[in-house]
Amino acid sequence: MMAKLLKNREILLVVAIAVLVALIALRFPAFVAPANLARVYNDTSILIILALGQMAVILTRCIDLSMAANLALCGMVAAMLNSAVPGLPVPLVIIAAMALGGVLGTINGTLVWKLNIPPIVVTLGTLTIYRGLIFLLTDGKWINAHEMSDAFKALPRLDVAGMPVLSWVSLAMIALMFMIMGRTPLGRAFYAVGGNPHAAVYTGIDVGRTRFFAYCLSGTLAGLSGYLWVSRYAVAYVDIAAGFELDIIAACVIGGISIAGGIGSVPGAVLGALFLGVIKNALPVINISPFAQMAISGTVIIIAVAVNARAERRKGRVILKKAEAV
Amino acid sequence: MADAQISPRNIPDRLEGRGARLLKSWESLLIVVAAAIFLGNSLASPYFLDPWNLSDATFNFTEKAVIAFAMALVIISGEIDLSVASIIALASTAMGYAVQLGFDTPALVAIGLGVGLICGIVNGLLITGLGLPSIVVTIGTMSLFRGLSFIVLGDQAFTGYPESFAWFGQGYVWWVFSFEFTLFVLLAVVYGVLLHKTNFGRAVYAIGNNQTAALFSGVRVARVKFTLFLLTGLMAGLASICLTSRLGSTRPSIALGWELEVVTMVVLGGVNILGGSGTIPGVVLAALIMGMVTFGFGLLNVPGIVMSIFIGLLLISVIALPILWQRARRRLAQ
Numbered sequence: 127m128m129a130k131l132l133k134n135r136e137i138l139l140v141v142a143i144a145v146l147v148a149l150i151a152l153r154f155p156a157f158v159a160p161a162n163l164a165r166v167y168n169d170t171s172i173l174i175i176l177a178l179g180q181m182a183v184i185l186t187r188c189i190d191l192s193m194a195a196n197l198a199l200c201g202m203v204a205a206m207l208n209s210a211v212p213g214l215p216v217p218l219v220i221i222a223a224m225a226l227g228g229v230l231g232t233i234n235g236t237l238v239w240k241l242n243i244p245p246i247v248v249t250l251g252t253l254t255i256y257r258g259l260i261f262l263l264t265d266g267k268w269i270n271a272h273e274m275s276d277a278f279k280a281l282p283r284l285d286v287a288g289m290p291v292l293s294w295v296s297l298a299m300i301a302l303m304f305m306i307m308g309r310t311p312l313g314r315a316f317y318a319v320g321g322n323p324h325a326a327v328y329t330g331i332d333v334g335r336t337r338f339f340a341y342c343l344s345g346t347l348a349g350l351s352g353y354l355w356v357s358r359y360a361v362a363y364v365d366i367a368a369g370f371e372l373d374i375i376a377a378c379v380i381g382g383i384s385i386a387g388g389i390g391s392v393p394g395a396v397l398g399a400l401f402l403g404v405i406k407n408a409l410p411v412i413n414i415s416p417f418a419q420m421a422i423s424g425t426v427i428i429i430a431v432a433v434n435a436r437a438e439r440r441k442g443r444v445i446l447k448k449a450e451a452v
Numbered sequence: 453m454a455d456a457q458i459s460p461r462n463i464p465d466r467l468e469g470r471g472a473r474l475l476k477s478w479e480s481l482l483i484v485v486a487a488a489i490f491l492g493n494s495l496a497s498p499y500f501l502d503p504w505n506l507s508d509a510t511f512n513f514t515e516k517a518v519i520a521f522a523m524a525l526v527i528i529s530g531e532i533d534l535s536v537a538s539i540i541a542l543a544s545t546a547m548g549y550a551v552q553l554g555f556d557t558p559a560l561v562a563i564g565l566g567v568g569l570i571c572g573i574v575n576g577l578l579i580t581g582l583g584l585p586s587i588v589v590t591i592g593t594m595s596l597f598r599g600l601s602f603i604v605l606g607d608q609a610f611t612g613y614p615e616s617f618a619w620f621g622q623g624y625v626w627w628v629f630s631f632e633f634t635l636f637v638l639l640a641v642v643y644g645v646l647l648h649k650t651n652f653g654r655a656v657y658a659i660g661n662n663q664t665a666a667l668f669s670g671v672r673v674a675r676v677k678f679t680l681f682l683l684t685g686l687m688a689g690l691a692s693i694c695l696t697s698r699l700g701s702t703r704p705s706i707a708l709g710w711e712l713e714v715v716t717m718v719v720l721g722g723v724n725i726l727g728g729s730g731t732i733p734g735v736v737l738a739a740l741i742m743g744m745v746t747f748g749f750g751l752l753n754v755p756g757i758v759m760s761i762f763i764g765l766l767l768i769s770v771i772a773l774p775i776l777w778q779r780a781r782r783r784l785a786q
Binding site: 189237241242243244246247248250251252253254255257258259261262266364369372375376379385386415417418419420421422423424425427428431432435 | 587593712
């Protein structure tokens, strides 16, 4: 029983996060105050939403490096829309951002599905294209807080039942992804395609089409995050969220989502993101330069991949002795 | 990652003649493109053909091309290294730090190459020693290496490199031939021989085509792969010396996004991103083309970020067009 529990990735992560928080609390008890923990969760909300989208893509044996650029482009368009037509209701702006994100995801998905181009190449290319498009749209100009309407900026901060809307949105997305992954044919198809593409074909699943929908999903979530990011920080410029794609992938890898596809869960992605969120929020508290965050993310990615690889290798029984490559 | 479509092997009764194959190859297409760009540039500007102008144009691509040679071998073997730009940053930071401690040029060169080598060994050990997928490992080390240089530098910069150090990025070996260009030609020959004329080169192709088969035919797969990542690290260290010497300063954001340009160069050179095929002459031609195009854009005052859109489009279209072209031909044949 104990051994089984220890092998469970989600429980291990919960323990790791608890230990981390406890260590910080030893020196700085204020860190564990419920209000502060809620603040940490709120601060991690956007990463959680993005990690959920990335999870769907990685499950199908693909990768989406363009999520942060997609976020930046959608956020910029949302901000431009708002500053051009301040009277436009905020929900419409959000829908526009999500639609644009979905379209950008569709471009990735189409290239992967119809042209069979390796996902890493596609999204490495679209990463620069999407980010370049922001520059073409704005000429490098910023959109500052005073150019955005109050309603646009206030929504993520709005307090509903003791929590900001931003936190509620991420909770809603977690619930939605639970539904999609566990209760819909599409969600099961993500696992099937990643677990064994050939077997998936024989069960009547279109591998390319499933991947396409995974990219649509990640693109739409990136679009939503674009609005949330820009309205929360009340500024939009070319380089927002630059390099954030690495944090998203780190969250997934830490959460036990296998880069080889087919393995991963919604709680894993959420806990992986929270792990990074706790570290990020703890750094200034324990007096480490924020510049160290990039190196820490990198180290955590490598450790997590190594741990994942070990866990996956042990799985299953060898029926047919096969040459272990390498 | 994406699985290649399974199709019955199509083996013709008789292979085409050597000349016909050469004519239809990707490399000859690249030669035509390069010639067209060269001709277009020289017609557009009377100063283009000036030897010194051409020499200036080479600085655009030599540093990236140096890495692209090693990257080509890595990609042919079916792996990828996304950490090269971060290795440049870390090596440059180490050299900058050494300057503050009072080291001189020979020591700086050794430090640059050494850091590159160590980074390559770290990648190689993680990938072949632990058997981890290269794409995630190098995404991790990409963040780690550049992260280390952010820790050292923060928002500061290292300057004050010794005057003799400037030679690597700004010096000339003979007449208009810069050190960087000479290095580029030399390494092109070395890598060309290594890939096309040695057992090691054949092993690289074998691994890229079928790793398990290569293992069974006696190729030391892990050792070859380790060597490839080590070489890539070393080349990134070398590129870092050239770039740092040319710029004369180090910031943690140095060479940001170069991994994309290097991979684009390799893929444009006809190397299959899934591994198994590609040539060094192709990569050389791709380097020349990308260099001339970016130089032309530079003359037209196109901002860097727009150039990166172009490179992103180039990367995708270079892979997409042959696929579309094949599909169109198949449809016509039916």
